[in-house]
Amino acid sequence: MTRVLVVDDEPALLSTLRIHLSARGFAVTTVADGASALRALDAVDPEVIVLDLGLPDIDGTAVLAEIRRRGRTPVIVLSARADSADKVDALDAGADDYVTKPFGMDELLARLRAAVRRAAVAAPPGGDDPVETADFTVDLATKRVLRGGVPVHLTPTEWSMLEILVRRRGRLVTQTDLLQEVWGPAYATETHYLRVYLAQLRRKLEPDPGHPRYLITAPGQGYRFEV
Structure with a gap:
């Protein structure tokens, strides 16, 4: 069973999600505040997290930042904040996806499954030669990026x-x-997803993110990686 941690302060929603996710084979843990969510990270070791931003004790973005500090567990933000700026801020803070309330259960389930699949693809092992640049190495075999070792x-x-x-x-x-x-x-x-994630990758990998050397944009078309 895939372990999912659901963090939301609405009791009715927590109950609904527990019923639907459990019926579809997820092992569900629900908590109603940020402090409980952070404790559950160690106790449950979830494989995917559904996180509301409007928590009663700790802002959801702060919880997200701590989740990201601890590891790579995929996080789907679940929020009533529908403004595109809020979505970009959450994705920029490390969320893997963003679902706006109210939502369809089938949509949320599809996004959960996709997040779990992406996490599985991101985990080792692999079998490809590393790709080296002057500033970092992309190790396709171990699914890691190394900068200065x-x-x-x-x-x-x-x-x-x-x-x-x-x-x-x-x-x-x-x-x-x-x-x-x-x-x-x-x-x-959803092209804004690409802008957000390319910006994050450039901040982490490019020596000068404002003038990318490796992650190149072809305006209105797409992107390419140059060695």
Whole structure:
């Protein structure tokens, strides 16, 4: 069973999610505040997290930041905040996806399954030669990026996106192809996801993120990785 941690302060919603997710084979843990969520990270060791931003004790973005500090567990933000700026802020803070309340259960389940798949793809082992640049090494075999011999922390979604670009290095990967391969067909028009995640990758990998050397944008078309 896939272990999922659901963090939300609405008792009715927690009950509904527990029933539906359990019926579909998830091992569900529910908590109603940020402090309980952080304790559950160690106690439950979830494989995917559903996180509300509007928590009663700790802001959800602070909880997200701590989750990211501790590891790469995929996080789906579940929030009533529908403004695109809120979505970008959450993705920029390390969320793997963002679902706006009210939502359809089938949609949430599809996004959960996609997040779990991405995390599985991001985990070792592999079997490919490392790709070396002047500033970092992408080790396709162990699914890691090393900078000066030190691992660079990437979320599963960041790794999935980077891996696709690295495997097709020197070639243009269209926006549509990248969105569909990383997030799935339902995300084919969500181009703001690409802008957010490319910005994050550049901050982590590029010597000068404002003038990228490796992660190149072809305006209106897509992206390519140059060595």
